[in-house]
Every structure is written in C-alpha cells, then in structure tokens.
Amino acid sequence: xxxxxxxxxxxGPGGLAAGLLLSSKGYSVKIYEKKPYxxxxxxxxxxxxxxFDLGPTFFLMPQVLEDIFIxxxxxxxxxxxxxxxxxxxxxxxxxxDDFNPYSYNKKFLMYGEMEKIFPYSSKSYDKYMNRESKxxxxxxxxxxxxxxxxxxxxxxxxxxxxxYLDAHKSIYDVLGNYYKEEELKLSFTFQAKYIGMSPxxxxxxxxxxxxxxxxxxxxxxxGGLNRVSKVISELxxxxxxxxxxxxxxxxxxxxxxxxxxxxxxxxDTIE
Ligand SMILES: Cc1cc2nc3c(=O)[nH]c(=O)nc-3n(C[C@H](O)[C@H](O)[C@H](O)COP(=O)(O)OP(=O)(O)OC[C@H]3O[C@@H](n4cnc5c(N)ncnc54)[C@H](O)[C@@H]3O)c2cc1C
Numbered sequence: 001x002x003x004x005x006x007x008x009x010x011x012g013p014g015g016l017a018a019g020l021l022l023s024s025k026g027y028s029v030k031i032y033e034k035k036p037y038x039x040x041x042x043x044x045x046x047x048x049x050x051x052f053d054l055g056p057t058f059f060l061m062p063q064v065l066e067d068i069f070i071x072x073x074x075x076x077x078x079x080x081x082x083x084x085x086x087x088x089x090x091x092x093x094x095x096x097d098d099f100n101p102y103s104y105n106k107k108f109l110m111y112g113e114m115e116k117i118f119p120y121s122s123k124s125y126d127k128y129m130n131r132e133s134k135x136x137x138x139x140x141x142x143x144x145x146x147x148x149x150x151x152x153x154x155x156x157x158x159x160x161x162x163x164y165l166d167a168h169k170s171i172y173d174v175l176g177n178y179y180k181e182e183e184l185k186l187s188f189t190f191q192a193k194y195i196g197m198s199p200x201x202x203x204x205x206x207x208x209x210x211x212x213x214x215x216x217x218x219x220x221x222x223g224g225l226n227r228v229s230k231v232i233s234e235l236x237x238x239x240x241x242x243x244x245x246x247x248x249x250x251x252x253x254x255x256x257x258x259x260x261x262x263x264x265x266x267x268d269t270i271e
Contacts, residue, residue, distance in 0.1 A: 009249045012229075015031055016038065020072045020236055024072035030241070033243065033245050038233045058085065060218065060219070062216075081221070088103060132207060132215075135164040139164060171189045172189050
C-alpha cells in the first residue's frame with residue numbers, strides 16, 4: 001500500500017517534531033523550508049570559531065522532548081547531552097548579596113540562598129512550590145488539547161482547572177500571595193519576559209513558568225540548543241523523510257476546502 005503523503009511547511013521545532021513523529025509512524029514526510037538551514041527561530045550562526053544560538057539559549061522541561069523521542073522509537077539522551085545548570089541564574093539587587101536560585105532537586109541549597117538574604121522565606125518558597133504544583137497538574141491536561149469551539153471550554157478538565165487559572169490577576173499579584181519582599185516577587189516573576197510580557201500585565205496563569213524552572217531545572221544543550229533541531233532533522237531523514245532547504249512555499253492548494261498540496265515559489269506544485 002502506498003504510504004500516506006504528508007507535506008510540512010517550515011523546518012522549525014514545530015515542523016520538525018511533527019515530521020519526526022509522522023515519519024516514525026511510516027508516513028511519507030516531505031518538509032519544505034524557505035531558509036538554507038533547519039531550526040527556524042531555534043537556529044544558530046557561526047562567527048569565527050564560535051557558534052551562537054539565535055533563539056532559545058537554555059532548555060526547560062526536557063521530558064516533553066523525551067516523550068516525543070520515545071514515541072518516535074528514539075532516545076534523546078543518546079543523541080543530545082543535556083547539562084543541568086545550578087544555580088540556574090544569578091540575580092543582582094542593589095544593596096543586597098547576589099541571589100542564586102537553585103532548582104528544587106537542590107532545595108536545601110535554595111533554602112540557604114533564600115534565608116541568607118530574606119530570613120524565614122524558605123517556608124514561603126515551599127508554599128509557592130506546593131500551590132503552583134497543584135495548579136500545573138490541573139492546567140497541564142488543558143494545554144494538550146485544541147480549543148476549536150466554545151464547547152471545548154466546557155470539558156471537565158478545563159472546568160476543574162478554572163479555580164487555578166489566576167487569569168484575572170497578574171503574575172506579580174499571584175507571587176504576592178507567597179512573598180512580601182519586593183525582590184522575591186521580582187525573582188519569581190521576571191520569567192514573564194520569556195513570553196515577551198511584563199509581570200505586571202501577564203496573566204497570573206503564567207506564574208507556572210518560574211515554577212517549572214524551579215521544579216524541573218534549567219538545562220544547557222551541549223553544542224548549543226540548535227543541536228536539538230539538527231538532531232531531529234537527521235532522524236527524519238534516517239526514517240525516510242525528506243527536507244528541502246531553500247525552498248519557499250508560495251501557497252497551499254485546496255480542493256473542496258481540503259488541502260491537497262502546495263505551490264512553491266519556483267512555480268512547482270507538489271500534491
Ligand atoms: C530570542 C528567542 C528566545 C526564545 N526562547 C525560548 C525559550 O526559552 N523556550 C521556548 O520554548 N521557546 C523560546 N523561543 C521561541 C521558540 O524559538 C519558538 O517558539 C519556536 O522556534 C517555534 O517553532 P515553530 O516551528 O512553530 O516556528 P519557527 O521556529 O518560527 O519555524 C517556522 C519555520 O517555517 C519556515 N517558513 C515560514 N514560512 C515559510 C514558507 N512560506 N515556506 C517555507 N518555509 C517557511 C521558517 O523559515 C522557519 O524555519 C525563543 C525565541 C527567540 C527568538
């Protein structure tokens with residue numbers, strides 16, 4: 001039987017992850033990428049002997065990528081070396097010692113860091129980790145399903161998560177429930193900048209970003225984060241998929257409202 005054909009536009013992390021999963025399930029995958037390299041916003045450039053990531057520079061929640069690799073019959077740890085970074089970062093406040101947050105698997109170091117600068121604050125840290133853990137466990141299932149109609153917002157998982165959504169507050173307000181010191185509120189809210197927002201404006205739902213950093217840690221990918229995209233593209237090719245670089249797609253072709261192929265910038269059509 002002829003393999004079902006899949007066309008993917010763009011070899012960014014999204015297109016590559018889809019390409020890996022589909023090629024591992026036996027589909028005939030063709031990825032068309034307009035740039036001369038893979039990775040999209042997770043690409044890199046070289047300057048002399050040095051390589052620089054253009055997009056993300058550190059890695060969160062490796063288990064998400066591990067799950068994708070396992071589903072594709074592969075192992076992430078055989079192909080990518082992830083190095084956990086502790087302390088995760090160094091925060092400097094005027095007139096205070098440096099504050100170096102550690103991930104939760106080094107919580108005694110974190111308690112020490114907190115108490116060194118903010119006495120009695122490690123209890124607040126535990127309160128924050130416990131409540132945010134509950135919040136994440138309620139919200140995570142809701143992040144894995146599409147919301148294509150209003151009815152999707154009435155599904156049991158979403159309704160159960162509603163009391164934890166914190167969407168009517170800002171991230172800064174949510175952190176105010178745990179910490180009274182201004183510096184601590186800032187230490188757990190600056191992560192709003194990852195989604196391009198201010199902690200005073202971003203919905204409190206996103207307080208889970210700093211929780212995820214503390215819970216699962218922050219990782220460096222040996223060789224740069226762009227290696228993840230390169231490795232996935234190699235696996236797609238190993239599984240019989242094809243990646244066409246320097247090949248911009250001009251339009252998606254439809255018949256009876258169904259996508260049936262694409263037209264490339266050079267005029268070729270692929271169905
Ligand atoms: C500075 C920076 C820091 C970031 N930090 C983080 C982080 O810490 N954690 C995190 O999760 N995310 C981070 N991101 C975001 C992350 O890089 C993106 O979410 C991710 O790259 C999105 O993947 P994507 O495949 O959906 O889109 P993209 O990466 O944008 O890939 C889309 C691809 O499609 C190609 N394309 C577009 N149009 C066409 C066409 N017509 N024909 C052919 N090809 C086409 C593009 O060239 C591109 O390669 C960061 C991004 C930046 C820029």
